[in-house]
Amino acid sequence: MKQRPRIWPIVVWSAIGIAILCGLGVWQVFRRGEKQALLADIAARAQAPPISLAEALKRQELGKDIEFTVVKTTGVFDHTRELHKLSTYEGAPGWEIITPLKSEEGVSALVDRGVVPDVLRDGTKRSETATSTEFTAVVRGHNGGQGYFDPENQDDKNLWYWWDVPEMLAAANIPADVKVAPFVLQVLPGGDVTKFPRALPPDVNLPNNHMQYIITWFGLAAVLAVIAGLFIAKQVRRTDA
Numbered sequence: 272m273k274q275r276p277r278i279w280p281i282v283v284w285s286a287i288g289i290a291i292l293c294g295l296g297v298w299q300v301f302r303r304g305e306k307q308a309l310l311a312d313i314a315a316r317a318q319a320p321p322i323s324l325a326e327a328l329k330r331q332e333l334g335k336d337i338e339f340t341v342v343k344t345t346g347v348f349d350h351t352r353e354l355h356k357l358s359t360y361e362g363a364p365g366w367e368i369i370t371p372l373k374s375e376e377g378v379s380a381l382v383d384r385g386v387v388p389d390v391l392r393d394g395t396k397r398s399e400t401a402t403s404t405e406f407t408a409v410v411r412g413h414n415g416g417q418g419y420f421d422p423e424n425q426d427d428k429n430l431w432y433w434w435d436v437p438e439m440l441a442a443a444n445i446p447a448d449v450k451v452a453p454f455v456l457q458v459l460p461g462g463d464v465t466k467f468p469r470a471l472p473p474d475v476n477l478p479n480n481h482m483q484y485i486i487t488w489f490g491l492a493a494v495l496a497v498i499a500g501l502f503i504a505k506q507v508r509r510t511d512a
Contacts, residue, residue: 278503285499289492296488303481316340321407325376328452337410339473342456345405346374348382352443355392356383356431360469364389368468369431369455371443375403379445380452381436382408385468408456409473412436 321343322330331337354369365386372382413434421433426442436455445451460470 278506281499281503281506285495288495289499292488292492292495296485296492299481299484299488303485306481312336323376324374324378324380324452324456327410328378328450331454337454338412340410341407341459342410343405343407344372344374344376344456345403346372346376347403348372348384349443354381354431354439354442355429356434358386360386360388366392367471369439371445372456373449377450378452379449381439381443381455382406383411383455383457385458385470387467387469391467406458407461408458411455411457411473413455 316339319341321341324342324344327337327340327342349371352371356367356369358365358367365388367386368384369381370384371379373379413436415434417433424431424433424435424438426438431439436453440451440453457473458470460472
């Protein structure tokens with residue numbers, strides 16, 4: 272009498288593996304829904320009428336997400352304390368010009384006024400005057416931190432390779448008695464497109480690859496189920512032969 276193969280361990284471990292893979296797939300389904308809701312919320316904020324800088328700061332203090340919120344404000348730039356962050360301009364090295372602003376609302380903030388070619392990096396301070404300026408911008412938190420390949424920022428040389436807003440605010444030497452916004456205002460394009468710094472459109476595209484992950488996890492679960500089923504069926508046929 273032939274002894275039937277012990278296939279239950281294969282069944283158990285296959286079921287566990289399939290359950291784990293399906294669980295990962297379901298998790299990605301929820302993550303995709305969250306990302307789509309976030310993208311829709313960001314798009315709504317970017318298309319809403321602009322608010323004041325003081326109102327944006329108030330909303331953040333209340334714990335609201337204000338990333339990409341449109342802000343319209345008026346103030347005076349301190350061009351003597353501008354910061355330079357590495358960027359690109361038409362495929363070549365460039366620098367984003369970040370300038371402290373003292374707004375008429377009593378709030379100071381760092382303003383990303385746009386990009387200049389590398390050859391103009393040190394010329395922006397000399398070409399600007401301290402006059403009151405009105406502009407429209409979007410709020411950027413820049414909370415990504417230092418990338419794996421990013422070199423250390425050199426604040427003593429005014430060379431910033433990655434966004435470090437707290438350190439940038441410290442380097443700007445904003446007076447201690449002034450209310451400071453803990454985010455950056457990125458000026459929206461408009462006006463004279465030949466003037467530097469040249470404002471860049473905000474990058475509102477967030478990676479949303481969850482559908483690929485959903486297909487991958489559920490696909491692996493299906494493959495595992497097929498392989499386990501074929502192996503079990505083969506073992507059973509071998510015993511019955």
